[in-house]
Amino acid sequence: MDTGPKIAQVAALVGDPARANMLSALMDGRTLTATELAYLSGVAPQTASGHLAKLSDAGLLALERRGRRRYFRLASPLVARMLEGLMVVAQEGPARQRNLWRGGETLRHARTCYDHMAGRIAVAIADRLVQQSFILLDEDGGQLTDAGQSFFDGLGVDLCLASKRRVFCRPCLDWSERRPHLAGAVGAAILRHALDHAWVEHIRDSRALLVTPVGVRELAATFGIEGAPPTDACKGPVASLSRGRAAVNSV
Amino acid sequence: MDTGPKIAQVAALVGDPARANMLSALMDGRTLTATELAYLSGVAPQTASGHLAKLSDAGLLALERRGRRRYFRLASPLVARMLEGLMVVAQEGPARQRNLWRGGETLRHARTCYDHMAGRIAVAIADRLVQQSFILLDEDGGQLTDAGQSFFDGLGVDLCLASKRRVFCRPCLDWSERRPHLAGAVGAAILRHALDHAWVEHIRDSRALLVTPVGVRELAATFGIEGAPPTDACKGPVASLSRGRAAVNSV
DNA sequence: CAAACACTTCGGCGAAGATCGTAGTGTTTT
DNA sequence: AAAACACTACGATCTTCGCCGAAGTGTTTG
Structure with missing residues (x-):
């Protein structure tokens, strides 16, 4: 069981700027609607809909239907932890990494x-x-x-x-x-x-x-x-x- | 300072199967050459070279020249932690995530x-x-x-x-x-x-x-x-x- | 019941980027 | 010095995927 392709699948999901914006917006545990997420990520509602479907199917987001709107939140603290890991690596520029070892x-x-x-x-x-x-x-x-x-x-x-x-x-x-x-x-x-x-x-x-x-x-x-x-x-x-x-x- | 685009950049890097395979192979702290990584990730050496350059530029990999070959390893434990986060989310299918909350x-x-x-x-x-x-x-x-x-x-x-x-x-x-x-x-x-x-x-x-x-x-x-x-x-x-x-x- | 709303599906456009063949540089071996 | 080796640079091809306009489903409001 090779883990490479699996993590690539998840990472590719986060790798799109629009989806990354959505996930970032949900990092603090909030619960947001599809429209709000579309606005926050800077894409049209149709586009956002597709993104949210993918994120939900992959198990990154939890979905809750409520009337005519849908609320999304991170599916679990594990997802938040993963995003934190990415943030840490992303913020430490290439420069910092070296000093850590040196x-x-x-x-x-x-x-x-x-x-x-x-x-x-x-x-x-x-x-x-x-x-x-x-x-x-x-x-x-x-x-x-x-x-x-x-x-x-x-x-x-x-x-x-x-x-x-x-x-x-x-x-x-x-x-x-x-x-x-x-x-x-x-x-x-x-x-x-x-x-x-x-x-x-x-x-x-x-x-x-x-x-x-x-x-x-x-x-x-x-x-x-x-x-x-x-x-x-x-x-x-x-x-x-x-x-x-x-x-x-x-x- | 919006974190969304930044994490997308890193995630997109990991999001390619070939690169994900390389990073997985390095997860245990090993030090591998470009050729070995090319073979392990299943792409031609030229392709691997490009991938490795991107990963190094982004600060995910540390590079060490030694004679006519180049040794790569993860740039820091932070990178390993990030990959672990991805692995956890990737392995728990969409099913498990829900139980965690229920x-x-x-x-x-x-x-x-x-x-x-x-x-x-x-x-x-x-x-x-x-x-x-x-x-x-x-x-x-x-x-x-x-x-x-x-x-x-x-x-x-x-x-x-x-x-x-x-x-x-x-x-x-x-x-x-x-x-x-x-x-x-x-x-x-x-x-x-x-x-x-x-x-x-x-x-x-x-x-x-x-x-x-x-x-x-x-x-x-x-x-x-x-x-x-x-x-x-x-x-x-x-x-x-x-x-x-x-x-x-x-x- | 009709209109407004939230969201989804479909289809075509366009850009990004992964891939490898060819050709090059630098290093080691013979 | 020549050949083998490890790696890099460039260019052409091709697939993938994000994007939005248009149209469709289900829900709420007037």
């Missing part, structure tokens, strides 16, 4: 997410552990295999503590990478281990993490991933990323 | 939002207070006028308590109505008053509120709004809604 390049590389690690590094670690069958990741849960238990034992990471009082292992969708990293007791243990062994350290009082030279070496040795941030030398899709992609396909 | 009709009418009221009723109350110049509502704050002070005094609502320790009055965007209702000490005082005087009562252990017959009468007398839920008799845009619209225009 300034946040360090954050994107490695950071904390509550009590565990996130960012490129964390996703690469999760990919590796899945690829090696040390961990089985599900949609909303995870499981440590026997091999994985041995692996962590060998590292000197104690996973037993606190395993009763909290979720042991679960995926957590990475904010910047949009792919899962490890949370739960396992994720927390990994971060603690990394901090204890000076693989990473907190930067100022931000959530960003600095990967130390020791960390770069040990991350490569332990997980086979490139721990250095993408500076001049190594920029773009690094080894850990392409490997990560293969792992994702297997999940 | 089941939640009571919630939509009146409910609690933390310690204050929300829903149609709460928005109508806020509109009325603004319309009467009892309260001045700003983007992110609110202010009680002298007239408003007298009004609440007359009702027997004591607004003085706890006014120091928390935000006194602020707007809170209503989940279902997508227009502000009152939060802060003022909002909390109104809910407490309504509960104390049996205008409304909690339903089971949900957040929904039931408007009692007393409440219907008193809401009409106090705020001039229709407090009864829209059953058979009174369905669709009731008096309180059209009045609310006028108030919004004045804010």
Whole structure:
């Protein structure tokens, strides 16, 4: 089931200026008639009628007949959320988008997410552990295999503590990478281990993490991933990323 | 500044099947080349090149030159969020959307939002207070006028308590109505008053509120709004809604 | 019952834009 | 240096779709 064509269908619907004007006018939850919407969107009533029929058929608008006129409103808060998403992207010009990454390049590389690690590094670690069958990741849960238990034992990471009082292992969708990293007791243990062994350290009082030279070496040795941030030398899709992609396909 | 045309521009970009396929393929944070994206979206490389240029110019994609090939990825998490919004609306067929309201009709009418009221009723109350110049509502704050002070005094609502320790009055965007209702000490005082005087009562252990017959009468007398839920008799845009619209225009 | 109103359907016009073939630039490989 | 490769620019074709005039259905008002 490919999602591409489906979202194109909805987006194309919103992609017409007249229809977009109608939806914008309804964003605040108002209930408007076809004629009002025609005027607000700047088209003739006949044209508006066609547009409104399409929007209703697609389930974007809810329709209520009342006498000789028809009242329209957004079909659900989900539609409003979608429109908000479009507004945000539309208002931030092409310029802003870049700064978001530029300034946040360090954050994107490695950071904390509550009590565990996130960012490129964390996703690469999760990919590796899945690829090696040390961990089985599900949609909303995870499981440590026997091999994985041995692996962590060998590292000197104690996973037993606190395993009763909290979720042991679960995926957590990475904010910047949009792919899962490890949370739960396992994720927390990994971060603690990394901090204890000076693989990473907190930067100022931000959530960003600095990967130390020791960390770069040990991350490569332990997980086979490139721990250095993408500076001049190594920029773009690094080894850990392409490997990560293969792992994702297997999940 | 009309937002309609702007969101139409972005939506139209996503509205083409080929481009939508590209964006879908990048949803998981991967970094792909122009050729890969051309193949995935099912068009010739020349066509893909044009699409990718448009998406980059609009700030939806980030581009990285690397040797003789170009790597693309989503420009920011905001873009991913927008696409998610579209996916949700696209996957829930027209059928699902209705159920969301039908089941939640009571919630939509009146409910609690933390310690204050929300829903149609709460928005109508806020509109009325603004319309009467009892309260001045700003983007992110609110202010009680002298007239408003007298009004609440007359009702027997004591607004003085706890006014120091928390935000006194602020707007809170209503989940279902997508227009502000009152939060802060003022909002909390109104809910407490309504509960104390049996205008409304909690339903089971949900957040929904039931408007009692007393409440219907008193809401009409106090705020001039229709407090009864829209059953058979009174369905669709009731008096309180059209009045609310006028108030919004004045804010 | 007739007129006004709100809305829909139909049909032709016209513009926007998606597509790919051909030809070009810049980069890597042999 | 030549060939292969990744991508871009241009131009012609073609489909799609928004648009409004004219005419038609159902509802309310006088």
